[in-house]
Amino acid sequence: DGGITQSPKYLFRKEGQNVTLSCEQNLNHDAMYWYRQDPGQGLRLIYYSQIVNDFQKGDIAEGYSVSREKKESFPLTVTSAQKNPTAFYLCASSIVAGTSTDTQYFGPGTRLTVL
């Protein structure tokens, strides 16, 4: 778990602003993921990426964007189009090996609050 870092830990956003959440991993993992956590909702998939320069939408991608220019980095931008962005955001990574998957390890999370 220590190989995945997220910053900042807390983030406050005014309505109408875009903000970018950082996620970095030094585990040499191919796959990276963004999840959103709300109370009582569990974790929901926003975006995922299996290789550099490629990413796919998850269940709740509207109002979010990502990039994967480097293997180690998978930043998430919360745009002003996201109507209810206040939540705990978790980044994860895993090795992708053939048709199986390895354990997903999570970063420490970023708590985003819209003022």
Next chain:
Amino acid sequence: GENVEQHPSTLSVQEGDSAVIKCTYSDSASNYFPWYKQELGKRPQLIIDIRSNVGEKKDQRIAVTLNKTAKHFSLHITETQPEDSAVYFCAALLSNSGYALNFGKGTSLLVTP
């Protein structure tokens, strides 16, 4: 995405008793089922996982069972301790989403001394 149902949403047990949390899934192609423990404000931590080629896996006080025919799997914690108090999430691999996980909504476990 596929649906993962988790029950109960809250569970209170006395120290030393056993706790059981159950999950069902809908995607018959799912072949990987991890369980995560999350303490308040912290990241989810993997505590045990099971793949579809086995029916049971045990690690000290924690065990997971899988019934692929019925599409359900369960977490068993024996001899519970107060430090087991946390939110537990089950998950199932999404076969069509790049190995992303679909999570249940969580079970808040409280172990009272």
